[in-house]
Amino acid sequence: AQSVTQLDSHVSVSEGTPVLLRCNYSSSYSPSLFWYVQHPNKGLQLLLKYTSAATLVKGINGFEAEFKKSETSFHLTKPSAHMSDAAEYFCVRTGGYNKLIFGAGTRLAVHP
């Protein structure tokens, strides 16, 4: 079955330190993959997407993710966290019939 697993439900970092949000996907083929961010009571904003081009994808706000087929992973990273990065992050993959399949989400907390 097609699925997305976000390995951490909560991640807490200090401001200025690196961020790593982990995501693994299961599939018999390479899907398109996305990372979205959701601030409280807001809709989703696309951070970046992988669609079979370059495996290292750069997104907005300094985020990037690397597609590793051998590890079926698409981890999200940022070199230096800002307070404004505190939010819920969703790793998403394409499914059949143009559907999107969402991971359970990772809540990122950033401490001063």
Place this chain on the structure above:
Amino acid sequence: GAVVSQHPSRVICKSGTSVKIECRSLDFQATTMFWYRQFPKQSLMLMATSNEGSKATYEQGVEKDKFLINHASLTLSTLTVTSAHPEDSSFYICSARARGSGAPLEQFFGPGTRLTVL
């Protein structure tokens, strides 16, 4: 570009009443719109896929008679929660795929509608 709006952003209603939520693509034509619901501290769950001019396709477990979807134009889809009950209280989010999009798999999300049923 690629802006999706939802109206209302927040609604409170009494149990047994019906509520309509609108989803509009403001600067593009959307052949397909999707409706999701999100319970507190949970992920988004797809409820249905709506194609312009045709009946919506509902996910397993979603009652089509309770969640009426209409996609009458290329820029508007509506979700009506009929005879709402407290367990229908949730955050409803729509998304849209652009017609003729060079990135056909990308969906653009609305800001969501918070429904509270008393």
